[in-house]
Every structure is written in structure tokens, then in C-alpha cells.
Amino acid sequence: MFLTYFAYISLMIGLAGVLYRVGRWFILPIGSEAEKVSYGTRSMTALRALAAAFFHPCRLWIMLQSFLLEILLQLHLYRQSRLRWIMHLFLFYGILLLLMMHTFDDEITRRIFPDYASTVNPYLFLRNLLGILVLVGVLIALIRRRLDPILRRTTHQADRLLLIMLSGIILSGVLLEAVQIVSPALFDQMVQDYMGSDDPEDIASLKAFWAARFDVGFTPAPHINDAAIIAEGRNLHEDYCAACHSRPRSAVLSYPLALSLKPLAVYLDHLRMETWLWYAHYMISCLALALLPFTKLFHLLVIPITLMTRAFGDSASNHAINRPTRRAIGLDACTHCGVCSQHCAVAPVFQVIPNPSILPSEKLGGLARSAAGGNPPAKQIRLSEGSFICTSCGRCTRWCPSGIDLQDLWAASREDLSRNGYPEPHGWIRRHQAVQWSEILKTMPETNAAQDPLRQPTVRLTDAPNTFRACMQCSTCTNVCPVVALSEDPQRDLDMTPQQVMNLMRLQLKETALGCRMVWDCVTCYKCQEHCPQGVRVADVLYELRNEACRRLNPDRPMPADERIVPGAGAKRS
């Protein structure tokens, strides 16, 4: 009774969770298209697109094709990596078939095969085989996460939770079956329920036969050497048991375990181990059901949608209103498998700048939190940094086994970040004037060596007096600069000319230059450096100043309390 309630409560939590997650698809505002569009409009537009997909023969055909090749055969995984394909097929079919044949045996298996019994072959053997598939799948997943250098750094608790939950279900089931095989108490119970005779001699014969052939751990062990008794036992077995019981040796996973537990059988009965394990197995399985919408398991329901949408190609998001919805669905389809990060073109940057948001698999989580409005400013800053390091090469999208249009997600997210106050450094540096940034810098540490040791400068042009010793302020750099040439009033547009920036360097006033417009409007054409008669590395110095600003400053840096330098000029400028 308790277990039935538990199952129904789990089912309800699971269903409520699914509704909640699906509801979010129409609410999360990702991308500019989501502005000023009501949830109702978004859900209606999505429904129309869904209807259009089902009632259009050509699209229906595409969906069927995607269902067969990508969802049932998972050929897109096969093309990427045989091992990952095997891992996923083992997990997918192992669990799916166990669910159909074993969990819902009354509802499915018995209706198709009326003489079904869980302890008879082929079901006994198949259940064990499927258990092996799942365990092998889990093992490959664990090894994969252990061996790959990127996955080792990005594996989360959530990844482990799923693997632990799956192996928990299988292992508790295997242990339960092993204990059932050897349990004398269970034998007695069954005899009482199903044997049409209560003659002690008959029971003794059956006991001997079951001790000999079915490895029940009776204490004291019955004599099994008397051929007559065994033959009698066999007859009784044929009459009462054989219809439902195959020999346990076909339980390839639990039988070896049962043999090792056999000497403890009576003790295990005494502890009521069979009941405890039954509860454990049942409750972990229910837990998985309840947690389905809140863990990676949710991908089971979402990935078919993303794969089929991908199969539609560009026409999938013809309607602009559907784009934010499609992005939100994409967020839920991510299994955090890490394939995108393994192929990310800027993954090496992550080795120097240890911001996980550089890697697509990690950025996606931050993006999901940001879209839900739950990211604190410090996290938004990291998300923005990682998002603008992305070069839009599109490899993550091409590799994503879940069919998420990551490229589109990143572009929308960069727009959102820029709009909401977290643009790339060239944008947020305009919030204060150069003099104000130099005041802010006085309150900042020189370096953050403890955080990012690999980001500490190696070349240090700006700190080396030799870099500027030769500068004689001839203004050649300024005269050849194409950005200066565009301006009628460089002092107004750029704060300083390149030559003036170099002069500040000579005077060791680096911090006064960090926020000046000239530094950030440099097009990096290197004309200044090429033309400098004294060989000063002007453009390299400007690069170094930007590097230092990025390392030491961030968009949320408040003004120091004392704003006397430029009264009232600290307000945000767009």
C-alpha cells in the first residue's frame, strides 16, 4: 500500500515537473524576438507550428525519417563515435526495454504474452541481459568522463547523479533477485501458495530438488544424493513450479551473486533482506520517475523534439516568435555530454583563462540560469566574458548530438547580455571616462595572480622603461593613425592621440591610459608601430593596455565613493 502511494506521488511529481518545464519553454525570454511577446502568443504560435508539421506530408515524412534514423537507430551518434553510440544504445535500449518488459509487465508484457512470468525464460535471462547492457553503458560513461581532459574538468554532480541513479536501480534489482533465488523463506511461502499438496514427504522431495537445481540455501541442507527423492521432486516441480520457474543459472547477472550469498541465505531471511531490497529497488525507481523532469533524464522527452526540428532545417524557425521558444527547448535538451566542448575552437583559451563559460557545455548552463533571471552579477560577468570569446565557428552546433542550434543560442544570448548591461569590454569600458577608470584602478589590486596564474603578463611592454626610452614624441604614430585621421577633434573623440598615450607610458602613468578612447578605438592596423622611427611597439602597447583592463576591471565595478574628479560624469553612457 505504502509503495503504491509512493509510486503515485512520484508520478504526480514527475508529471507536474514536466508541465513546469514545458511551460517554461514559452516564458524564458531568450533573444530580442521574445521582447513584448506574451506567453499566450508564444504558445499559440508554437502550437500552430506543431500542427503545421503534422499535417504537412513532406514534413511528416522528414519527422518519420528523423525518428527512425536518429531516435531509434541513433545513426548520428554512430557517425561521431562508435563507442559513444554503443554506450548510448546500451543505456537507451537497456532502460527502455526493462521499462516495457519488467516495470510495466502487467500492462505490456502479459498482454502480449499471456504465459509471462518474471522468473521464467526468456524473461529471466532477458532481464539480466538488459541489466548488463545498462551497467556496461554506465561504465563506459564513467570511463569516458574520467579519461578526457576536458570532460574531467566539467563533470558535475548532476552527471554523476544520473549514473548513480541508473546503476542503483539495476544493482538493487540484481541483489533482490539474488536474495530471492537463495531464500528458503520465499520457497516456503511459494509452497504454501502454489503447491496442491501439504504432504511433508512431498515437500521434502521438492526441497531436495530445488536445493540441487535451483540453489535455494536451505539450512540444514537437504540430502540431494538420493536419485529417487530427486526424481520425485522433479515430478512435483513439473506439476507445480515449472510453468513459472526456469533454472536460475540463466540469470547471468544475479545468479553468480546468488551463489556467493547462498551460505548466508537463512541469515538474510532473518534480516528480511528480501523486503528491504524490494523497497529499495521500488523506491529508487520511483525517485527516478519523480526526478525525471529535474535531471538530465528529461532529455528523453526533449531530444526527439530538437532532433526533428533540426531535421526541418532553416524552415524550423521561420516564425520569429518561435525562435525564443526553440532556444528554451534547446536548453532542456542538453545532456551535458560535453561533445561541444571537446570540439570547441576556443577550448584552448579555457586553459589560460579558467572561466568555464568559455566552453559551450558550461556556458549553456549559465545561459539557462541567466534567462531564468537567477544569475548574480558576478556570474553574468563571467557568462559575458565566455560568450564574447566564442568565435561563432559553429562546430558545437554541427557536433551537438541533441540537435540543439547552439550557434543561434549564443548569438541571442550575446544580444541579451549586451542589452542587459554585460556587453564585451569595448562596450562597458565606455561607462566611465579614462580619469574615472584610473581612480577605480587605484582601489584594485595590481594583479589577480591567485585566481588566474596563467594570465599574468609575460611580455610586459608597458612596464619596461626600455619600451619607451627611445620615444621622442615626434607624433609620427598619430599622423599615420587612420582612426585619428577620421576625427576632426581627436581630443574630444579619442581623449588622447597615440603619441600622448606613449607619453603617459613614459611617465609610468599607465592607469591613466587604460580607459581612454584611443586605446579602445584602435583598429590594430599596426601602422603606428611600422612607421615609428624609433621602433616603439605602439600597437602592441595598446593591446597590452586592453589586456590589463580586461584582467583588472569588470563592467560592474562601482565608482569609488569620492567622485570629485569629474562631478556627475559617472553616469552610464550608452
Next chain:
Amino acid sequence: MGTLQYLYFPGCKLIPFLPQYDRSLRALLAALDVTLNRAELNCCGYPVRHLDFTAAMFSGARVLAIAARQGVPLLTPCKCCYGNLKHADYWMRHNSELRERVNGLLKKEGLNWYAGITVRHLLSALSEDIGLDRVRLKIQRPLKELKVAAHYGCHALRPGDVTQFDNPLAPTLFEKIVAVTGAETVEWPLRLDCCGHPLWGKNNRVSLALMQRKLADAGAAGARILANACTYCQIQFDSVRRECLDPRKQFNDLPAVLVSQLLGFSFGLPLHTLGLTSDWKQT
């Protein structure tokens, strides 16, 4: 002499944003019996140079180290990729602290940077490895009477001591290659200036103003077409120009073409392979 072989480094932006450069370049080099090896390579590091020097140098050095492991020179169609790969090579040679740090990171992957790995831009490969005489032999459709403004692109050209591309103050390489097709190159004062793309998305006003000045300059010099040999320059002079500049203003409609399309066309390669439309012939 055996067939020329390179490790092809397309760079991040090429295939998603300028696939015609990739296709036309591969067709062109195939016609010249050059073999391009493929590998999954990371970003050259140019886009993160603003943010962090070490990250940019490590990215570039990693690409160089992969080429070293394959034992073939690198070939890139993008001048910004070329520039940053050369910067990485330069600073790895000149700064021991950087070298130790970067090689330490590379070692974890079984890679190693060492001096002497060759990096070629498409133009330098054509002139130095393949040879313009060999290119000239393939010309079937000379581009007579076409006036071309060759746009150099900054990051391959300067700083000259780092990039070693051509004479940084008076380069001739691009004009020589264009001349092979039979086209005429114009002399335009701003030919060595920036296209403006490095500030695209960062300061669009300056970015567009720089491009506009160059277009006006090339147009005034009599050019009918602007030739590029860089992914970013072409994106700027093609898609950004068409999207953002007023087409009615004089010279804002100056079309941009890739050097691989120009050569490929004069080789007689099919238009669709080069990513050119049929109205191109009339130009």
C-alpha cells in the same frame, strides 16, 4: 619536386560566414596540384588578443605545434589568422617565460612548439612556393581591361618584422598576383589602410567610416572591383557594406571579390565552384 602539401587552416569564420572562399581556394589549389591536409584545429587566437595575450599566443602556438607534428607547413586564407600565427611564432621565439608557459600547456597534450614551423598565407604560398610562372600557365580566361584595387589587409603586412609577408611600407605581392590574371591594378593611396572590420561590433561608426574612406579612394582611382585575400576584409567589404552603407552614395557599390575567385575565374573554373553569380562575367 614532389607535390606541395600544407596543413589547411581555414580559421573559425571562413566556413560558416564565407564558404565561397573555402570552396574557391580549394578548387584553385587543386588546379595547381597542391594537397591540403585537414585536421580539427582551434582558433588562431586573434579574436582573444584584446582580452589576453597568453591565451592568444597559446592558441596560435597550439596550431603551429599540430603542424609541426604533421611535418607540413600551414596555409591560411585569412590575414588575421596569418598575423596571429606569426605573432605567436615571434613571441615564442623571443620570450622565454611565454615559451615555457605555453610549451608546458602543450606538453599535457603531447604537443610541442619549436622554432622553424612555416606559416603561409594563400598569397605568399602562391608567390613563394608555387611560383607565379606556374600560376600563369593555367590562365585560360585573361581578365583583360578589368581594373582591380588590391586591398592588402593589415595583419599580414604589419608589423613587418613579425609577419615577414612583404615590404611593409611598399608591398607589391598582391598586385603581382592580380596582374597574372591579366587584370590591371590601380594605384590608390589608402591601399595599405585598414578595412575597419576589427572594430565591427565594437565601434561601428568608426568601422564603417574607415571602410567608406577606402571605397571612395579605390573608386576614385578608377577601380571597378576590390580584391581581398582575407576572411574579415571580405566580410567587411561584402556583407557589412551591403547591409550598412547607403548604396546610392558614389562608390559604395564597389563590389568585393576574393583573390581565389579572381584567379579561379581566369583559370576557367566553373562559376558555381567559385561562388560567383553569372552576372560576374559581364563585369
